[in-house]
Amino acid sequence: MINVEDWYPADGLTLEPNAERAATEIESSLALTAGPGAGKTEMLAQRADFLLRTGSCRYPKRILAISFKVDASRNLKERVQRRCGTELASRFDSYTFHAFAKRIIDRFRPVLTGENSLAPDYTIGSPKVSGKQIDFSDLVPLAIQVLINSPIACNAIRQTYSDVFLDEFQDCTNKQYELIKVAFQNTNIRLTAVGDTKQKIMGWAGALDGVFATFAEEFQAIPLNMYRNFRSKPKLLRLQNQIILRLDPGSFMPEELMVGNEGDIYSCSFNNCQQEAEFLANQINIWIKEEDTPLSEIAILVSKQLDLYAATVMTELEKLTIPYRNEQQLQDLSVEPAARLVVDYLLSLYGDREPAAWTRLMNLLIPFTEDEEEQLIHRQDWQRFIKSERKEALRDQLDSSYPNRWDFVRRFLNKIGLQTLTALSSDYESQARLREVIVETNTKITGMLGSEPDLVKALAKFSDDQAVRILTIHKSKGLEFDAVIMMAIEQEIFFGDQDENRCAFFVGVSRAKNKLLLTHVNQRARPDGFTGRWNVQRHSQNEYLGYVHQFLDE
DNA sequence: TTGATGAAGTTTTTT
């Protein structure tokens, strides 16, 4: 353990003054606003390192971090592990709001009575099919009920934690904020809320207006702002600053943070969406072929109704055989646990040395128990099984079509047993879904063997994501790309609340590290034959193109 | 059956 004065940012990183101030605050709660690319996750990781390493979070107290997405929650935990090591990081709990609420409910379920009472074997899903079932939207309200009804439950939570981190706080809803208040208001627990009001694009889904100000007041939190943007090139920063001037003049970046002339901004107008699509596909081809931009570093962002607006450009990409991924269709097979299991098994079977696949496989196959002897028995059993199967697989490998690969998989899955397979994901409670995933995995591997005859190489490509990303602005939040295309920048498509649309535009623009390309058209045809009436006059009143105008490269 | 009128949806995550 070290003294507070002796702490320096882990891994030799330097933080901007407000970030270091935020990382090392021990007296008060914090309301930290920070723009895109400011390093919010890094700051939280450094703060966790500070609190744990200086004993400001005193053993056995823990730090609780709450995020909205599973991804974000996992990333934060990983970053903390990297910064202060697994030992200290074991006292860092990173959950989503839903996971945190469910833990409270599961631990103190009997506290819920009357119409809130919950069966011990309750399930979550929609639609509600029986009294045993609750909705995702019930989790936070029920957790609030637990804490209101039971001082014991409330105390248990308060005793556990010295600090609470709240990520993407601008998206916090009414109920979520209520949970935070019931659990932590008027205690000596420090709260650190981090977010960006300029990126508040979930208002329509219930995100609380002015939640940072409310929080600062009700928790006596110190408001701080981080100005730096480490993500984007200077030219892009100046464009972002122009929008910031409109959204929140208080976080306008000083000139000295945007020195230089690097970065590209283009805006193109077309008569119809066919021309727009051909141009975009061609431009992407140039980036890939002539500038060696990795496919996954190129993104096409659309405000909404992606399947409608991006249909033509997807067709054009196919014509040029440029791989793309429509991120709205969340049917990404490579993240399915059952698919990963099959791929890892085949890699362990046919591959020469695949330590990563082997580790993942063993973590999954060997049940977690305290009993080390039992674990050893399981491990040896699986090692024996795979060793004997591998002998046969090496013979199979002599024929380049791998005739028996699926027999191996079938034997493997039979040995694991349905129960373990079903437990991989709640989706698989329906056996049909599990079967579907496994069949699709086989189909995909067969397909990939067509272009890559070496099975091990084909398998390595299975989760490889070398493809242009096509997604809505909302889904792009928190991501970054070397080159960003924002298509269909027509005033009419940004309907609804204008403040929120401006934020959405800002989110899109600020995803780009290097290159930003905006396109708009005079007439937009829909794939089903509808033709809009959008005309050139309207474009002169296009607020979004207006921001970009003065920064254009020709 | 048709046309007129009005309301709702469009941007999302979560065990």
Add this chain to the structure above:
DNA sequence: ACTTCATCAA
């Protein structure tokens, strides 16, 4: 801003 769906009167 524009589509889709429900409802009602003719």
